[in-house]
Amino acid sequence: MAQGVWTIAEQRDGAIRKITYEIVSEGRRLADALGQELTVILLGSNIKDKAAELGQYGADKVLVCDDPKLEPYTTDAYVSAISGLVKDGDPAVLLVGASVEGKDLASRLAARLDVAMAQDCTAFAVEDGNLVAIRPIYAGKAYAKVTFENSFPQMAAARPKVMEMNEPDASRSAEVVDAKFTLDDLKTKVLDVVKDEGGKVDLTEADKIVSGGRGMKGPENYKILEDLAALIGASVGASRSVVDAGWRPHSDQVGQTGKVVSPNLYVACGISGAIQHLAGMSTSKVIVAINKDEDAPIFQKADYGVVGDLFDVVPALTEEVKKYL
Numbered sequence: 093m094a095q096g097v098w099t100i101a102e103q104r105d106g107a108i109r110k111i112t113y114e115i116v117s118e119g120r121r122l123a124d125a126l127g128q129e130l131t132v133i134l135l136g137s138n139i140k141d142k143a144a145e146l147g148q149y150g151a152d153k154v155l156v157c158d159d160p161k162l163e164p165y166t167t168d169a170y171v172s173a174i175s176g177l178v179k180d181g182d183p184a185v186l187l188v189g190a191s192v193e194g195k196d197l198a199s200r201l202a203a204r205l206d207v208a209m210a211q212d213c214t215a216f217a218v219e220d221g222n223l224v225a226i227r228p229i230y231a232g233k234a235y236a237k238v239t240f241e242n243s244f245p246q247m248a249a250a251r252p253k254v255m256e257m258n259e260p261d262a263s264r265s266a267e268v269v270d271a272k273f274t275l276d277d278l279k280t281k282v283l284d285v286v287k288d289e290g291g292k293v294d295l296t297e298a299d300k301i302v303s304g305g306r307g308m309k310g311p312e313n314y315k316i317l318e319d320l321a322a323l324i325g326a327s328v329g330a331s332r333s334v335v336d337a338g339w340r341p342h343s344d345q346v347g348q349t350g351k352v353v354s355p356n357l358y359v360a361c362g363i364s365g366a367i368q369h370l371a372g373m374s375t376s377k378v379i380v381a382i383n384k385d386e387d388a389p390i391f392q393k394a395d396y397g398v399v400g401d402l403f404d405v406v407p408a409l410t411e412e413v414k415k416y417l
């Protein structure tokens with residue numbers, strides 16, 4: 093019988109990504125609810141020394157897959173290694189982060205394992221010994237509660253920055269095991285990785301985001317958002333209209349066809365709040381909207397709203413913030 097909760101660690105250039113700590117923490121809570129062990133699979137090259145950290149966040153066991161072919165990430169190498177381990181280990185639950193990489197991995201892995209998978213989940217529970225997942229549907233207009241029938245492992249991907257992260261406990265440690273895995277039939281090889289310039293924090297990992305829409309009137313005006321963002325340590329995002337207009341790169345786009353973000357603070361400037369935009373940011377912890385139209389739909393989602401001209405409000409806000417720094 094399938095037993096145990098497993099999660100997959102995400103790392104880049106040997107550094108564990110925050111989503112990993114989030115799903116390990118959530119995995120710990122689910123393992124406790126099921127009365128079972130939590131195992132984390134860590135893949136990469138020369139990565140074993142990172143296993144101890146995972147124990148501090150709640151892992152009982154870390155299966156380390158160490159091979160130069162696992163760095164950087166490729167779908168087929170990761171799926172090959174993980175699917176073999178999962179078939180042998182037969183876990184009851186398998187959690188992946190719904191980051192860009194994790195979404196890619198989870199879909200292919202579910203297909204390889206021939207199991208059901210709930211993508212981009214915002215909450216989990218255990219009911220009658222089964223995993224129950226909550227996930228947004230219809231571009232975030234509704235939430236579906238889903239569970240799994242006769243499909244093991246019960247597999248789900250967790251939206252980044254939504255699961256509560258445990259405080260690391262230095263007294264906790266995990267059993268670290270060199271996993272026996274196979275890398276069969278690899279069809280892809282990464283020749284080069286071109287990094288985003290400027291070392292910007294990826295929007296999906298940003299703690300604060302200041303976003304601009306068509307109300308910005310032109311690309312040259314983003315300077316006022318960049319000034320505010322730099323002051324409060326935020327990343328700059330955008331609506332699709334401005335990306336389509338070529339004012340901002342696609343990597344800045346928030347929404348259904350852009351990035352799904354859940355920062356602690358999301359400041360929407362000159363963004364109307366179309367459903368496709370809300371789909372990407374409505375799980376932000378605090379939403380501030382600045383819009384000159386008091387009937388703009390964004391105000392229905394906002395925790396704080398300023399009805400006014402953003403070209404007056406944003407610089408005034410920036411000046412006000414400076415007083416507190």
Ligand SMILES: Cc1cc2nc3c(=O)[nH]c(=O)nc-3n(C[C@H](O)[C@H](O)[C@H](O)COP(=O)(O)OP(=O)(O)OC[C@H]3O[C@@H](n4cnc5c(N)ncnc54)[C@H](O)[C@@H]3O)c2cc1C
Nearest residue numbers: 305306307331332347348349350362363364368369384402
């Ligand atoms: C299949 C599909 C997928 C999509 N995916 C996405 C997506 O991923 N992300 C996304 O964002 N959109 C997406 N869209 C587009 C979406 O429907 C909207 O068209 C888009 O979000 C609108 O962008 P906006 O709010 O910047 O522009 P607008 O809707 O034009 O809103 C501009 C806002 O700025 C305000 N404004 C103007 N001047 C000022 C000023 N001086 N001060 C203050 N406020 C001002 C206006 O009152 C208005 O509310 C998608 C659409 C489709 C059909």
